[in-house]
Amino acid sequence: MNIPNVEIPRIVVIGGGFGGITIAQSLRQKNAQVVLIDKNNYHTFQPLLYQVATAGLEPDSIAYPLRKLFENQPNLFFRLAEAQRIDTENNILETSIGPIDFDYLVIASGSDTNFFGMKELEKLSMTMKSVSEALDLRSYILQNFESALLTSDLEEQNSYMNFVLVGAGPTGVELAGALAELKRHVLPKDYPDLDLRRMKINLVEAADKVLPPMSKQASEKALEYLQNLGVNVWLNTTVENYDGETVTIKDGKNFKTKTLIWSAGVKGAIINGLKERAIEHGRIAVDEFNKVKGYHNIFAIGDVALMKTVQYPKGHPMVAPVANQQGAHLSNNFTKELKGQPMEPFKYFDKGSMATIGRNRAVVDLHKFRFQGTFAWLVWMFVHLISLVGFRNKIVTFFNWVYNYFIFEKGVRLIIRPYKRK
Amino acid sequence: MNIPNVEIPRIVVIGGGFGGITIAQSLRQKNAQVVLIDKNNYHTFQPLLYQVATAGLEPDSIAYPLRKLFENQPNLFFRLAEAQRIDTENNILETSIGPIDFDYLVIASGSDTNFFGMKELEKLSMTMKSVSEALDLRSYILQNFESALLTSDLEEQNSYMNFVLVGAGPTGVELAGALAELKRHVLPKDYPDLDLRRMKINLVEAADKVLPPMSKQASEKALEYLQNLGVNVWLNTTVENYDGETVTIKDGKNFKTKTLIWSAGVKGAIINGLKERAIEHGRIAVDEFNKVKGYHNIFAIGDVALMKTVQYPKGHPMVAPVANQQGAHLSNNFTKELKGQPMEPFKYFDKGSMATIGRNRAVVDLHKFRFQGTFAWLVWMFVHLISLVGFRNKIVTFFNWVYNYFIFEKGVRLIIRPYKRK
Numbered sequence: 001m002n003i004p005n006v007e008i009p010r011i012v013v014i015g016g017g018f019g020g021i022t023i024a025q026s027l028r029q030k031n032a033q034v035v036l037i038d039k040n041n042y043h044t045f046q047p048l049l050y051q052v053a054t055a056g057l058e059p060d061s062i063a064y065p066l067r068k069l070f071e072n073q074p075n076l077f078f079r080l081a082e083a084q085r086i087d088t089e090n091n092i093l094e095t096s097i098g099p100i101d102f103d104y105l106v107i108a109s110g111s112d113t114n115f116f117g118m119k120e121l122e123k124l125s126m127t128m129k130s131v132s133e134a135l136d137l138r139s140y141i142l143q144n145f146e147s148a149l150l151t152s153d154l155e156e157q158n159s160y161m162n163f164v165l166v167g168a169g170p171t172g173v174e175l176a177g178a179l180a181e182l183k184r185h186v187l188p189k190d191y192p193d194l195d196l197r198r199m200k201i202n203l204v205e206a207a208d209k210v211l212p213p214m215s216k217q218a219s220e221k222a223l224e225y226l227q228n229l230g231v232n233v234w235l236n237t238t239v240e241n242y243d244g245e246t247v248t249i250k251d252g253k254n255f256k257t258k259t260l261i262w263s264a265g266v267k268g269a270i271i272n273g274l275k276e277r278a279i280e281h282g283r284i285a286v287d288e289f290n291k292v293k294g295y296h297n298i299f300a301i302g303d304v305a306l307m308k309t310v311q312y313p314k315g316h317p318m319v320a321p322v323a324n325q326q327g328a329h330l331s332n333n334f335t336k337e338l339k340g341q342p343m344e345p346f347k348y349f350d351k352g353s354m355a356t357i358g359r360n361r362a363v364v365d366l367h368k369f370r371f372q373g374t375f376a377w378l379v380w381m382f383v384h385l386i387s388l389v390g391f392r393n394k395i396v397t398f399f400n401w402v403y404n405y406f407i408f409e410k411g412v413r414l415i416i417r418p419y420k421r422k
Numbered sequence: 423m424n425i426p427n428v429e430i431p432r433i434v435v436i437g438g439g440f441g442g443i444t445i446a447q448s449l450r451q452k453n454a455q456v457v458l459i460d461k462n463n464y465h466t467f468q469p470l471l472y473q474v475a476t477a478g479l480e481p482d483s484i485a486y487p488l489r490k491l492f493e494n495q496p497n498l499f500f501r502l503a504e505a506q507r508i509d510t511e512n513n514i515l516e517t518s519i520g521p522i523d524f525d526y527l528v529i530a531s532g533s534d535t536n537f538f539g540m541k542e543l544e545k546l547s548m549t550m551k552s553v554s555e556a557l558d559l560r561s562y563i564l565q566n567f568e569s570a571l572l573t574s575d576l577e578e579q580n581s582y583m584n585f586v587l588v589g590a591g592p593t594g595v596e597l598a599g600a601l602a603e604l605k606r607h608v609l610p611k612d613y614p615d616l617d618l619r620r621m622k623i624n625l626v627e628a629a630d631k632v633l634p635p636m637s638k639q640a641s642e643k644a645l646e647y648l649q650n651l652g653v654n655v656w657l658n659t660t661v662e663n664y665d666g667e668t669v670t671i672k673d674g675k676n677f678k679t680k681t682l683i684w685s686a687g688v689k690g691a692i693i694n695g696l697k698e699r700a701i702e703h704g705r706i707a708v709d710e711f712n713k714v715k716g717y718h719n720i721f722a723i724g725d726v727a728l729m730k731t732v733q734y735p736k737g738h739p740m741v742a743p744v745a746n747q748q749g750a751h752l753s754n755n756f757t758k759e760l761k762g763q764p765m766e767p768f769k770y771f772d773k774g775s776m777a778t779i780g781r782n783r784a785v786v787d788l789h790k791f792r793f794q795g796t797f798a799w800l801v802w803m804f805v806h807l808i809s810l811v812g813f814r815n816k817i818v819t820f821f822n823w824v825y826n827y828f829i830f831e832k833g834v835r836l837i838i839r840p841y842k843r844k
Contacts, residue, residue: 002572002615041564041837058480060834067612068835074614080568080837097572131838142463146502150424150519190489192496193424392825392833399821403814411814412482413490415463415502416553417839 001100003077006033009338012093012102014083014271016043016066018320019302020108021389022327028073030335035102037095039082041066044131045388047320048397050171052134054141054178055186055410059131061397064389083109086273088295094273104297106330107271107284111303111318114265114282121242123422125262128171137261138412140419141179144258145191155256161199162257164247166239167264168205169212170355173222175261176203177357180229185408201231202255204247206238206264211355211363213317218355218363221372225357239264244421266318268304280306283315288345290330301326307346316348320387325349356380359405423522425499428455431760434515434524436505436693438465438488440742441724442530443811444749450495452757457524459517461504463488466553467810469742470819472593474556476563476600477608477832481553483819486811505531508695510717516695526719528752529693529706533725533740536687536704543664545844547684550593559683560834562841563601566680567613577678583621584679586669588661589686590627591634592777595644597683598625599779602651607830624677626656626669628686633777633785635739640777640785643794647779661686666843688740690726702728705737710767712752723748729768738770742809747771778802781827 009032013020016038027034042063051057070076081095092101113129115122126137141163148160163179165172179201188196203210203226209219210226210233226233238250239260247255267282278285278293283306285293290305292298302323306315316322326346333343352366354376362377364370371379381401388394404410431454435442438460446458464485473479492498503517514523535551537544548559563585570582585601587594601623610618625632625648631641632648632655648655660672661682669677689704700707700715705728707715712727714720724745728737738744748768755765774788776798784798793801803823810816826832 002574041568041835058482059836059838060480063836063838065612065835068831071611071614077615079571080565131836135838143502146463149501152424189493190487192493193499392829392831395821395825396818396833399817403817407814409490409814411818413463413487414481414485414553416481416485416557 001035001079001081001095001098003033003035003079003100008032009103010035010101011104011106011334012037012100013106013108014093015108015110015302016040017046017108017110017302017323019110019323019327020106021066021069022324023106023108023301023331024070024076025073026328026331027334028075030075030331031338032075032334034076035079035100036066036070036076037079037081037083038066039080039096040131041080042131043069043389045393046129047170047384047387049128049131049134050175050178052131053128053137053175054182055138055413056178056404057397057400058412059135061393061400062388063131064393069389083271086271086298088273088275088298091297102297104334105299107292107298107300107304108302108323108327109269109271109304110323111266112269113262114267115262116265118241121239121260121262124242124244125166125260127262128175135417136419139415139417140259140421142413142415143418145187145194147258148194149191157194158198158200159245159256160258161194161196162202162255163200163259163261164202164204164255164257165261165263166204167262168203168207168210168233169263170353171263172203172205172261173210173226173355173357175263176201176226176231177229177361180226180231181358182410183230186410186413190413202234203231204234204237204239204249206236208235210235214353214355214363215365215370217370218365218372222355222357222363225361225363229358266303268306270304274298281315289333289343290326290346299330301330312348319353321351322348354380354383423501423503423517423520425457425501425522430454431525432457432523433526433528433756434459434522435528435530436515437530437532437724438462439468439530439532439724439745441532441745441749442528443488443491444746445528445530445723445753446492446498447495448750448753449756450497452497452753453760454497454756456498457501457522458488458492458498459501459503459505460488461502461518462553463502464553465491465811467815468551469592469806469809471550471553471556472597472600474553475550475559475597476604477560477835478600478826479819479822480834481557483815483822484810485553486815491811505693508693508720510695510697510720513719524719526756527721529714529720529722529726530724530745530749531691531693531726532745533688534691535684536689537684538687540663543661543682543684546664546666547588547682549684550597557839558841561837561839562681562843564835564837565840567609567616569680570616571613579616580620580622581667581678582680583616583618584624584677585622585681585683586624586626586677586679587683587685588626589684590625590629590632590655591685592775593685594625594627594683595632595648595777595779597685598623598648598653599651599783602648602653603780604832605652608832608835612835622654623652624654624656626659626661626671628658628660630658632657636775636777636785637787637792639792640787640794644777644779644785647783647785651780688725690728692726696720703737711755711765712748712768721752723752734770741775743773744770776802776805
């Protein structure tokens with residue numbers, strides 16, 4: 001991998017997501033060499049991926065070059081590589097560009113989509129976990145309308161204009177809201193030959209409410225907002241299969257659609273080579289110091305890590321703030337470790353959660369306050385804007401939001417690379 | 423193709439480039455149905471493609487959705503399709519989405535890269551004629567530096583950091599300038615482990631000057647600017663082959679490089695089905711009304727059209743202003759034709775040409791004035807900014823330019839889809 005060997009300890013970090021960049025930056029002043037690997041050369045701000053998918057933003061608004069992020073950090077070495085296997089005996093990480101030995105390993109590999117074993121559905125559905133998947137989805141949505149234009153068979157046309165989103169977590173809800181805005185403000189102008197009233201947005205959720213982890217108040221208001229926007233919400237509804245044409249529902253209604261968007265489950269992006277007992281519920285089991293069970297120098301943080309506590313017996317929610325806090329905390333613990341002091345246990349401070357549903361509408365659950373509506377929407381925008389990495393990305397995103405808001409437009413409805421379904 | 427059949431004449435336009443959108447827009451008030459087809463759903467502002475390739479701009483700055491461009495033009499029907507063959511007997515255009523019959527056909531298909539029959543070079547070189555090619559080039563340039571990092575073999579490292587650009591027309595010159603700026607201001611920060619002085623930019627030109635169609639004064643100044651930026655310019659140098667590792671030069675020096683960027687030739691993007699005598703020098707021969715030789719209702723405009731005149735015995739230059747002027751002129755001629763009046767011959771008004779070579783440096787040849795330097799650079803920026811289609815694209819581009827200028831940065835050095843050489 002051509003990285004200088006030095007006398008100080010080498011900490012290898014897998015993944016440049018929220019957890020990975022937080023710990024890598026926090027280790028800046030530490031007496032350690034940090035090697036960060038990621039399969040992309042950029043950090044992705046995942047909470048806004050749905051806006052890339054719905055033609056509101058280009059990738060440069062939400063992706064930030066990792067090399068730029070670390071350009072003034074001489075103890076950090078970035079390598080564009082995929083982690084393949086951990087050789088825990090010899091403290092070596094095998095990657096797509098060769099092996100690297102480590103003194104400490106931090107697994108911050110995030111999460112993958114969980115299809116719960118449904119192979120056909122996995123092959124034929126769309127997902128939105130990365131920039132390239134979001135671009136594929138954008139192309140595919142637009143291609144559907146181009147295809148709808150070409151047929152005079154009404155049933156086939158409906159199938160192109162029918163969108164089924166599975167999973168009413170923040171991703172599903174925000175995407176449904178954005179599609180509803182496209183339907184209302186943008187697509188009728190682009191496709192005057194199509195009767196856009198026949199475009200359907202179906203949001204399917206196995207639980208009995210949308211945004212399951214949020215408060216009852218937020219869930220109810222979000223449901224109301226979605227319905228006002230014309231989204232068909234199907235609660236207590238479990239998807240069993242999708243064959244590319246029909247979504248099969250457990251005892252019930254089927255949907256004829258060319259597009260199933262799957263955001264109904266995630267699982268840890270586990271790296272091979274760990275003992276079986278270190279894996280639990282599709283995540284990597286860690287103790288209260290984020291140390292992987294059964295190892296003394298391997299750690300896991302963020303989505304991939306399962307830390308069972310009294311307050312979170314099933315582990316922490318798989319969200320950015322947990323990853324950020326675990327990253328910062330583990331960095332402090334490394335300082336203690338390197339000084340020979342004992343590590344301190346991690347404690348999650350839950351600042352709350354929020355989701356937006358189209359323009360002027362959002363729901364916010366804070367520690368003590370809950371609110372919905374326009375003010376919640378402004379809070380949502382403010383929090384996401386300041387959380388974006390880099391001044392340039394904040395400005396570009398802000399401009400696009402202002403433009404889209406006042407012009408009722410989505411500027412980037414470009415099919416750069418047409419998506420071909422497998 | 424599912425387009426309503428109406429009593430008024432149908433004009434089918436192939437291509438949404440400068441010529442195609444100009445004529446389609448000019449036909450707005452005419453008593454005709456206009457069908458525009460393009461293989462992309464956007465218009466590409468080709469003069470700035472090199473900035474997409476060098477991480478200065480995202481596609482949304484220079485691509486404009488065609489449907490948006492025509493959203494208030496009820497007589498226009500856009501279809502995302504590729505023209506395949508003209509059935510001139512029956513006045514039918516065969517496309518990737520089925521046949522369409524026409525009363526008049528306007529071929530505005532632009533140009534393709536001309537490799538002059540060098541098959542191996544064609545397969546292994548990079549080009550920059552479309553947004554996706556520019557994105558491939560951006561990825562590939564950045565991937566080269568990631569690869570250079572991984573080897574300690576100096577010769578291999580040099581090969582990754584050696585760039586050979588063939589053709590010193592505006593594209594080659596502007597790209598060489600942008601690469602030189604990356605070398606000077608951006609890459610050393612991103613790759614502190616690499617000795618960027620070893621990055622070489624070679625600009626190879628068969629003629630005896632850079633920017634061959636421009637004035638002697640402009641060519642000389644451009645050469646000076648390029649050399650000041652550290653670009654190695656090789657005049658009177660003809661490339662014979664590239665095998666993926668070595669560029670072979672006719673009687674002379676070879677270059678070891680992983681990257682050959684070919685911008686040494688273009689040819690008309692000819693549509694099949696025309697008689698042989700309508701094709702001349704790789705373009706479609708037209709008369710002074712842009713009517714294709716041997717046909718009464720088929721026209722060609724822009725790059726693809728070869729109109730020999732006294733002033734331009736080899737046809738007009740293959741540049742945007744010719745396409746724009748021919749598009750507008752042909753639209754007026756259609757009005758006359760539909761009224762039963764005779765058409766008027768086309769006359770090109772050459773406003774001049776310009777090229778930029780890195781920050782603060784450009785060369786401008788106007789009708790009466792020639793100037794170079796900072797003022798020329800400001801003129802270049804102003805002309806390109808106002809020529810961009812759409813208010814949003816102007817603003818986004820302007821912001822990026824200001825940002826890149828003051829921060830000495832290129833914001834979008836993202837490898838979204840890694841490029842794999844065939």
